[in-house]
Amino acid sequence: MLRMMTLVLKPLTLLLTCCIGAGVAWSADEYDYDLVHSSVSFKARHLDISWIHGRFNDVSGKFIIDRDDVTKSSFQLTIKAESVDTANPARDEHLRQPDYFDTKQFPTIEFKSTAVKAIEDGFEVTGDFTMHGTTKKIVVKLMGGKEIESRGVKRVGFSTELKLKRSDFNFDKSGIGAIGDEAIILIDCEGMRK
Amino acid sequence: MPDPFQYMIALLAAFTASFLAIFISQLAMRATIPSLARFVFMVGLVLGLWPGYRILGFASRWPPVNALDRFLMIVLPAAMIVEFIGTVRVPDDQHNFLFRFSSFCAATVRFAFIVSVGRVLWHDSVYLSSVESNTNDWPPFIAFGVLLSGAALLYVALRSSMILAFRGVSASLTAGLVMSLLATGMVTMLAGYIKGGAAAMPLAGGICGAALALWMAGKKTGPATSHGQFLIGISVTALFSLLWIGRFFGQLTTFDVLMIFLSPHCCWLSEFWPFRDYSNNYRMVIRMAAVALILLVVLFFKWQQFMQKMIPLIAFQTE
Numbered sequence: 001m002l003r004m005m006t007l008v009l010k011p012l013t014l015l016l017t018c019c020i021g022a023g024v025a026w027s028a029d030e031y032d033y034d035l036v037h038s039s040v041s042f043k044a045r046h047l048d049i050s051w052i053h054g055r056f057n058d059v060s061g062k063f064i065i066d067r068d069d070v071t072k073s074s075f076q077l078t079i080k081a082e083s084v085d086t087a088n089p090a091r092d093e094h095l096r097q098p099d100y101f102d103t104k105q106f107p108t109i110e111f112k113s114t115a116v117k118a119i120e121d122g123f124e125v126t127g128d129f130t131m132h133g134t135t136k137k138i139v140v141k142l143m144g145g146k147e148i149e150s151r152g153v154k155r156v157g158f159s160t161e162l163k164l165k166r167s168d169f170n171f172d173k174s175g176i177g178a179i180g181d182e183a184i185i186l187i188d189c190e191g192m193r194k
Numbered sequence: 195m196p197d198p199f200q201y202m203i204a205l206l207a208a209f210t211a212s213f214l215a216i217f218i219s220q221l222a223m224r225a226t227i228p229s230l231a232r233f234v235f236m237v238g239l240v241l242g243l244w245p246g247y248r249i250l251g252f253a254s255r256w257p258p259v260n261a262l263d264r265f266l267m268i269v270l271p272a273a274m275i276v277e278f279i280g281t282v283r284v285p286d287d288q289h290n291f292l293f294r295f296s297s298f299c300a301a302t303v304r305f306a307f308i309v310s311v312g313r314v315l316w317h318d319s320v321y322l323s324s325v326e327s328n329t330n331d332w333p334p335f336i337a338f339g340v341l342l343s344g345a346a347l348l349y350v351a352l353r354s355s356m357i358l359a360f361r362g363v364s365a366s367l368t369a370g371l372v373m374s375l376l377a378t379g380m381v382t383m384l385a386g387y388i389k390g391g392a393a394a395m396p397l398a399g400g401i402c403g404a405a406l407a408l409w410m411a412g413k414k415t416g417p418a419t420s421h422g423q424f425l426i427g428i429s430v431t432a433l434f435s436l437l438w439i440g441r442f443f444g445q446l447t448t449f450d451v452l453m454i455f456l457s458p459h460c461c462w463l464s465e466f467w468p469f470r471d472y473s474n475n476y477r478m479v480i481r482m483a484a485v486a487l488i489l490l491v492v493l494f495f496k497w498q499q500f501m502q503k504m505i506p507l508i509a510f511q512t513e
Contacts, residue, residue, distance in 0.1 A: 090503040094386045097444055098260060104443050105260050105319050133259045170259070172389050173251060 028072065029147075031156055031191025033061030038189035040079055045180030052179065054095075056109075058083035063191050065145070065156065073116040075125055075142070077187070079109040099172045106133050111140075121145075122158065134169045138162065154193035161186050201379075201395045204249040208399035212242020213407045220411035220421075232281055235421050236274050239404050239428070246396025261315045261439045262393055268314055269435050270428075276307045277427040308352070311431065312344040315438050347455070348434045354459050355426050363461050364422045366478050368405045370458035370485040371429035372398050377454055377489040378436050384493075384500040387444035390436070397432050401425060433458075453492045460484035 041055040058080035066072040081101040084092055096103040113127035114137075122143040129138045142158040149155070162185050167173070215238035223231040247266070258264045280300045316322050321337050332340075358367050379394030408421050437455050440446035463469060463484050464477035472480070 088507070091507055093445060094504070094507065097387045098262065098390060098439075099386070099388050102260055102443065104321070107320050107323070 028064055028066040028068075029154065029156075030194045031063045031065065032194055033059060033063075033077065034155070034190040034192045035059060038187075040077075040185065040187050040189075042183050042185045044183045047178050048180060052086065054084060054086035056080065056083050057085050059189075061189070061191075063156070070116055070118040070123065073113075073123065075111070075113040075116070075127065077111040077189075081107060081109055102132060106131070111138075129164075131164075132169045132171055136168060138164075155190055156193075157188075157190045159186075159188045200249065201392055204246040204392070205395045205399035207249055208242050208246030208396035209403035211245050211403070212239055212400040213403035215239075215241040216404050216407035217411050220407065232278060232421065232424065235404075235424065236278055238407075239274070239400060239425075242400040242403055243396050246399055247393075250392050250396065252393070261319070261443050262390055264314055264317060265432075265435045265439060266393070269311055270432060272307060273428050273431040276304050277424045279303050280427065281421075281424055304352075305349075308348050309345045311348060311435060312341045312438060315435060316341070316442065319442070321442060344434075344438060348431070351430050351434065351455065351459065352427060354462070355430050356423060358459075358461055358465075359423055359426055361465065363464070363481070364426060365405075365409070366461050366464075366481040367426060367458055368401070368422070368429065369482060370461055371426065371433060372402045372405075373485055373489055374433055374454050374458050375401070375429065375436070377457075377493060378433060378440065381450055381454065381492060381496045382436070382440040382444055382446060384496045384504075385440065385445040385450075386504065387440060390439055390444050394436050397429075397436075401429050401432075430458075450492055450496065453488055457485050457488040460488060 035058075038059065039055055040059050041053065043051040043053045046052045056079045059077065061075070061077040063075045064073055081103040082096060084095050084101060084103075086092055086095065095101055098105065108130075110130045111127050113125045115126040117124050119141065122141060122145050124139060124141055126137065126139050128135050140160045140162050142160050144158040145156060147154060147156045164183055164185060165181050166183060167181050216235060219234045219238045220231070223234050252266065254267060255263065256267065258267045280303075313322075316337075321332060321340075355367060355371075358364070375394045375398040379391040379398065381391070382394070383391030404425055405422075408425070433455060437446065437451045441448065441451045461481040461484075464472070464481045469477055469480050
């Protein structure tokens with residue numbers, strides 16, 4: 001009797017496991033941030049007449065996109081503050097100091113999503129943005145989300161733009177002078193499926 | 195942009211406030227018990243530093259999030275308490291068990307404090323992050339070695355300062371420490387860390403005001419040697435902490451830091467041949483000249499670097 005039950009249950013369990021596994025694989029895709037085809041850049045007003053541009057060269061991240069139930073999707077991005085690059089080494093060194101990013105104290109800038117909902121042409125992502133030791137809840141509109149398969153690798157791309165005030169993240173007032181308080185962060189990222 | 199006028203106001207405010215608070219309290223406390231007088235001296239110094247830091251816009255926030263906050267909210271108050279404990283002896287009799295026990299407790303507290311200063315200033319920074327995370331700058335054994343070297347340097351500097359104070363060089367030493375604090379502020383700002391440099395200004399003003407108040411009150415009430423030791427202990431610890439922050443969070447080099455930190459100890463020069471045979475006034479001039487010379491050399495090199503690296507940025511900003 002026991003033997004009969006084992007014979008019936010074993011294939012059934014196996015079938016169930018395969019179905020669950022396949023279900024997850026079909027509905028939710030996990031992507032790694034593709035550093036080669038992505039960029040996190042920023043611009044800030046200079047003397048309120050022009051813009052200074054810069055970028056972060058060392059970024060990593062992970063997104064899980066569930067097409068069937070978007071609320072189960074998640075986005076995570078980690079930026080190494082030390083990798084700031086404004087095409088001027090002296091200014092970059094200055095920006096790494098405690099008056100600005102304080103990279104030895106706060107080595108990373110992070111975003112972790114807490115809620116995702118679908119909107120036309122993309123996703124509206126609510127999440128915790130941590131910079132300079134301060135965490136604020138922000139909402140970003142990720143435009144895109146189109147998936148393609150190139151050379152056997154599935155890829156997805158997003159773009160977004162967000163405005164932040166440095167004073168909201170405890171940046172020192174002495175550093176907010178000629179360079180405006182508000183910074184615009186531009187994220188164009190591509191993910192490669194794991 | 196740095197505002198030299200504001201730094202000068204902060205320095206003068208700290209100088210005036212600490213001078214008035216300590217001078218008045220020393221005259222008023224002349225007849226009371228020594229421990230209470232020392233406590234009032236400590237409060238006077240805090241009252242002196244407070245307006246200076248307020249003028250510069252330093253706001254207290256708890257928990258402190260960066261090294262400078264930890265210096266102002268943990269290290270500086272702890273240094274004051276350690277120096278206060280270090281000067282209290284109960285009762286004032288070297289052969290009494292309680293006296294020896296209180297001396298042992300004071301030495302233990304001081305040792306624990308010296309070992310912790312660097313660690314507290316590094317708290318939550320990349321220097322202490324785990325090996326697994328990819329944010330660590332150094333392996334743990336290097337971080338441990340640097341912390342140990344820093345503690346040893348602070349211990350030697352404190353011992354050297356106390357020996358100098360007992361040899362009657364405390365006035366020159368205090369002046370040397372104030373000069374070093376001012377140089378620390380300027381060099382840190384020239385290296386690009388404006389707030390870190392500004393933090394040295396009220397300290398220099400406050401310590402200078404307190405020393406002057408002690409000297410003037412001492413003419414009426416007699417010299418208060420333990421207050422002088424207290425002030426020297428605070429100054430050495432503050433100098434160490436600001437240079438540590440400038441080295442590990444700003445852009446100060448190890449050369450800058452060592453030259454500035456060791457410069458007040460040039461006061462030893464007058465204790466050796468041939469200067470020890472000179473008159474007191476000559477010896478004081480030699481001490482001050484030696485300290486100033488080292489600080490000027492460091493400032494000169496930092497100024498040169500500033501002109502090369504930072505001026506193009508500032509010129510660009512003000513065009």
